[in-house]
Amino acid sequence: MRKIYVFDTTLRDGEQSPGVNLNTREKVEIAHQLERLGIDRMEAGFPAASPGDLAAVNAVAKAVKNVTVIGLSRSREQDIDAVKEALKGAQDPCIHVFLATSPIHRQHKLRMDKGQVLDTARSAIRYAKKTFSKIEFSLEDAGRTEYDFLVEMVNMAVEEGASVVNIPDTVGYLSPYEYGNIFKHLKENVHNIDKVQLSAHCHNDLGMATANTLAAILNGADQIEGTINGIGERAGNTAIEEIAMALETRQEFFQAKTTLQLSEIARTSRLVSRLTGMVVPGNKAIVGANAFAHESGIHQDGMLKEKTTYEIMTPETIGLKESKLVLGKHSGRHAFRERLIDLGYELDEEALNRAFAQFKDLADKKKEVTDEDLLAVIEEKLQDAPEVYKLESIFVTYGDESVPTAKVRIATLDGETVEKQAEGNGSVDAIYNAIDQVSGEEVTLSDYSIKSVTHGKDALGEVHVVLTQNQVSVQGRGVSTDILGASARAYVDGLNQLIEKRKTYTNRVNVNL
Numbered sequence: 001m002r003k004i005y006v007f008d009t010t011l012r013d014g015e016q017s018p019g020v021n022l023n024t025r026e027k028v029e030i031a032h033q034l035e036r037l038g039i040d041r042m043e044a045g046f047p048a049a050s051p052g053d054l055a056a057v058n059a060v061a062k063a064v065k066n067v068t069v070i071g072l073s074r075s076r077e078q079d080i081d082a083v084k085e086a087l088k089g090a091q092d093p094c095i096h097v098f099l100a101t102s103p104i105h106r107q108h109k110l111r112m113d114k115g116q117v118l119d120t121a122r123s124a125i126r127y128a129k130k131t132f133s134k135i136e137f138s139l140e141d142a143g144r145t146e147y148d149f150l151v152e153m154v155n156m157a158v159e160e161g162a163s164v165v166n167i168p169d170t171v172g173y174l175s176p177y178e179y180g181n182i183f184k185h186l187k188e189n190v191h192n193i194d195k196v197q198l199s200a201h202c203h204n205d206l207g208m209a210t211a212n213t214l215a216a217i218l219n220g221a222d223q224i225e226g227t228i229n230g231i232g233e234r235a236g237n238t239a240i241e242e243i244a245m246a247l248e249t250r251q252e253f254f255q256a257k258t259t260l261q262l263s264e265i266a267r268t269s270r271l272v273s274r275l276t277g278m279v280v281p282g283n284k285a286i287v288g289a290n291a292f293a294h295e296s297g298i299h300q301d302g303m304l305k306e307k308t309t310y311e312i313m314t315p316e317t318i319g320l321k322e323s324k325l326v327l328g329k330h331s332g333r334h335a336f337r338e339r340l341i342d343l344g345y346e347l348d349e350e351a352l353n354r355a356f357a358q359f360k361d362l363a364d365k366k367k368e369v370t371d372e373d374l375l376a377v378i379e380e381k382l383q384d385a386p387e388v389y390k391l392e393s394i395f396v397t398y399g400d401e402s403v404p405t406a407k408v409r410i411a412t413l414d415g416e417t418v419e420k421q422a423e424g425n426g427s428v429d430a431i432y433n434a435i436d437q438v439s440g441e442e443v444t445l446s447d448y449s450i451k452s453v454t455h456g457k458d459a460l461g462e463v464h465v466v467l468t469q470n471q472v473s474v475q476g477r478g479v480s481t482d483i484l485g486a487s488a489r490a491y492v493d494g495l496n497q498l499i500e501k502r503k504t505y506t507n508r509v510n511v512n513l
């Protein structure tokens with residue numbers, strides 16, 4: 001199994017993400033976590049960019065051990081001197097010198113011809129060699145460079161004693177076949193190529209950074225460069241966690257692995273996201289919130305039966321507790337039942353089906369049904385008296401210049417559906433008047449209270465009412481994401497309780513007679 005060296009550039013290319021600006025303390029905190037993650041090489045910054053950058057690189061260089069600490073430099077002596085200053089105190093320093101090689105960069109940015117690029121790079125490597133035993137040389141925009149010039153530049157870097165030669169697809173232009181083919185070509189055409197490690201450095205402009213990096217590994221790359229969460233210039237760099245887990249999960253195919261502490265991935269991702277302010281998208285591979293979350297019923301059923309039906313890696317591998325079965329509108333009975341059991345409820349089939357129907361109603365209205373929601377639903381169902389009346393729908397019109405009016409549709413025990421409309425002093429009053437018209441019951445609303453039983457904007461509201469009739473009082477309870485809905489449900493529940501209580505009382509009187 002071939003070892004793939006991991007060169008993390010979160011603190012340099014990652015920090016070049018627009019809007020990201022890490023201070024020294026934050027860089028050192030991330031550096032320590034990268035050390036725990038077990039990366040081999042850490043590019044700490046670009047010392048020539050500013051005195052602050054130089055100081056930050058120096059702080060990182062002094063803070064971490066057992067990691068090669070790297071500073072980036074243009075092919076200019078002043079930049080190389082800045083890296084030399086910044087890496088003072090580093091246990092294992094390395095300089096990363098780069099120069100663009102593509103026709104576009106040569107002509108429009110550097111205004112150099114091939115010979116001048118070659119000579120400038122050679123001089124820079126020779127100058128760096130005076131100070132550093134470890135030198136990485138990058139051919140910026142190698143992805144759009146002519147193959148013969150790539151070979152010429154890499155030959156030069158090998159001759160001049162570079163330790164690593166990096167082949168950036170700087171603008172994320174290539175496909176996996178093309179990028180992998182560059183490594184194949186260099187391996188076949190550069191003299192003494194085995195004297196250096198070849199490195200892959202990809203950007204994600206066309207969404208192919210991870211695939212391109214893996215293609216490079218299949219074609220002989222010894223090192224991969226990337227960032228945590230894939231942050232970086234424009235659409236970002238290769239996400240290190242994706243490479244690490246691809247090699248881990250598909251060892252039999254890649255025959256290569258990193259030596260990262262995979263269980264540190266989740267923690268590292270959270271730290272980098274927090275300190276850079278770069279939010280990780282829910283669907284981000286490996287570290288996104290949904291990466292180990294399953295909502296659809298068929299997936300949840302499969303997961304409950306055998307996790308490998310829908311998971312090719314375990315959340316524990318990257319340091320997460322366990323997969324999440326997210327209960328929502330796509331969930332099925334199996335997951336619903338399992339969650340209730342986790343919550344301490346084992347309902348019989350009929351009660352489960354009733355509760356499941358209630359859950360589905362709720363799930364249609366909420367993004368995710370939380371455990372608190374479930375408890376609210378279950379406890380309401382468990383309290384239910386037999387449903388003489390079942391609320392099917394309410395329709396309320398309210399305006400501060402109109403009389404509140406409510407229309408209710410209620411199913412009765414004899415299978416009828418009754419629809420009534422009424423006005424009121426307010427929306428709830430109008431709803432209750434309409435329900436009274438359906439039931440014909442004369443009850444007094446002795447108490448009414450509202451509380452939120454879950455959190456967030458789509459939180460569940462819970463209404464409790466106390467209904468009184470002939471000195472008998474009962475409590476009705478209703479739960480819904482809409483407070484008017486909860487109010488109507490509570491009133492109907494109270495009516496059912498009242499009728500149940502009256503029936504029980506009557507039966508008892510009959511028995512006692």
Ligand SMILES: CC(=O)SCCNC(=O)CCNC(=O)[C@H](O)C(C)(C)COP(=O)(O)OP(=O)(O)OC[C@H]1O[C@@H](n2cnc3c(N)ncnc32)[C@H](O)[C@@H]1OP(=O)(O)O
Binds near residue numbers: 046049073074140233
């Ligand atoms: C692909 C990458 O990610 S490369 C790394 C990108 N990171 C950064 O740019 C870090 C922040 N950058 C900076 O702070 C500044 O650009 C500095 C300090 C590096 C240079 O600033 P300035 O001296 O003002 O130059 P400026 O940024 O305007 O232009 C860059 C200059 O460097 C030259 N240059 C660019 N790359 C290289 C290189 N690898 N080697 C030598 N010269 C280079 C350009 O040709 C240009 O020179 P010119 O002004 O003679 O035309």
Ligand SMILES: CC(C)C(=O)C(=O)O
Binds near residue numbers: 072166201
């Ligand atoms: C500086 C170089 C290595 C780079 O980041 C790129 O070319 O993308």
Ligand SMILES: [Mg+2]
Binds near residue numbers: 013233
């Ligand atoms: Mg880059």
